[in-house]
Amino acid sequence: MGTTADSFGTKRIYDAPADDDGCRVLVDRLWPRGVSKVDARLDLWLKDVAPSAPLRQEFGHMKERFEDFRLKYRQELENNPAVATLLDLAAANSRVTLLYGARDPDVNHARVLLEFILKHR
Template sequence: MKKAGASFVVKRIYDEPADDDGCRVLVDRLWPRGVSKERASLELWLKEVAPSPPLRQEFAHMQERFADFRAQYEAELEQNPAVGQLLELAAKHPRVTLLYGAKDPEVNHARVLQDYLQKMTS
């Protein structure tokens, strides 16, 4: 299911929603602290696409574990039916914003997911 032109971007859920966010999807398994459902302004909370709890706990957002985490999470994504839901959204929306709660804007699962989805749609 390839769709040229579909764009996935990542953004912290704590950042203000913007008009150019397109379809906003929370991709964390846990709801972020201090964010109301109204402020989140989501189209979908797709917790099923997040890393499995054991993988998330093993990674613990530690930069030195990121390469191993990336490989394991990509392997999980290969078997995850929720990826199909994101690809369907990309077919309907020119931009899908993947929202996450982690503090580090580079070392987090949403970046891995974005890269994975971009490969699938290009």
């Protein structure tokens, strides 16, 4: 399992589903290539919590842009009602796994989202 804290965790959607994933939520705006909807075993695809298309394109998953991306994405999350959906899921489930398609487990929006949720719950 990827990064964890209390009832939340992160994991690449390309990794095999596990029984301890709990509620599996895809937090990408775009469907990940090569993953069937059946194999993903999703409970929810929460596109609206993902970074805006312009921010995602500006970031481009480049490490040198990550800190700037982190700040801008946090600003987007401040007014994003989809964050409340994640908090409601955590209240209703013992575990919520945020699934993402990015290759780097440390430089991705799901990590920023997890940090934001843990700070604001």
